[in-house]
Amino acid sequence: MPDIKFFFAPGACSVAPHVLLHEAGLPYEPIQYNYAATEIQFPADYTALNPKRRVPVLVVDGEVITELPAVSTMISQLAPEKQFFGKTPLETVRVYEWLNYLSGTVHTGTYGQMIRPWRWTTDADPKAHERVKDKARERLVENFAIIEDKLQGVYAVGDGLTAVDPFLYILYRWAKTRSGIDLSPYPKYTALVGALEKRESVKTVLAKEGLEALNV
Structure with a gap:
């Protein structure tokens, strides 16, 4: 199995790929960041991981993937039998x-x-x-x-x-x-x-x- 890390914030758009990870049954390391009012609190070193300073981020065997559609695509590729991107x-x-x-x-x-x-x-x-x-x-x-x-x-x-x-x-x-x-x-x-x-x-x-x- 690949080594998967998933960076998210509660209630953010990262809920969507979070659900896909559980639908796929993929083991992953969750890394949670929280809100201060409407802004997510990211540590200083997060910029090196994702200069956009957004979630979600998926790291698969060291490859950093950003943007929700791309993250969802990666999850789909890791669980092709789930057909998260359709059957046809x-x-x-x-x-x-x-x-x-x-x-x-x-x-x-x-x-x-x-x-x-x-x-x-x-x-x-x-x-x-x-x-x-x-x-x-x-x-x-x-x-x-x-x-x-x-x-x-x-x-x-x-x-x-x-x-x-x-x-x-x-x-x-x-x-x-x-x-x-x-x-x-x-x-x-x-x-x-x-x-x-x-x-x-x-x-x-x-x-x-x-x-x-x-x-x-």
Whole structure:
């Protein structure tokens, strides 16, 4: 078995690959960093590991892998029988289509502005930060409408769990706990989240990270 180290922060986007590691049954060394308000507290030597100073990071036999889609891809390659990137070539394309949208648009482009608005403006006025957050909430509603429309079954792609589903889970979780938006217009998305919380992998990760189930 490869030597795996997994760097994460409780409740961060790293929840998604954390779930995949448990779905795959891969042994790994967990390395947890915690939050100070909205920023993760990284030790000084973390910059040498990941100059971006973000999670998740996966280290496999000394190879450092960053960025959630890349980390998820590596986990999938370590457990190909789990088919985390789909069962057919088209499903694999759909998984990457989802991951690019969720990572670039929803996670960075929307939640990045909502949670850390000061990164998106040179204006230090707290009122300007609130305006950035208000616009991000508008975009989140648009994002979730697109997600709801794309969902067709229990899972995002095909008839089994892929790398997309735990990523969708954490994005919904943030909406539930941080955004204040009404989630009732998204019954398919809510059903997916409810189905995921019944899986042992998700229950295990929530317990390890000290998070309460949403129980939607």
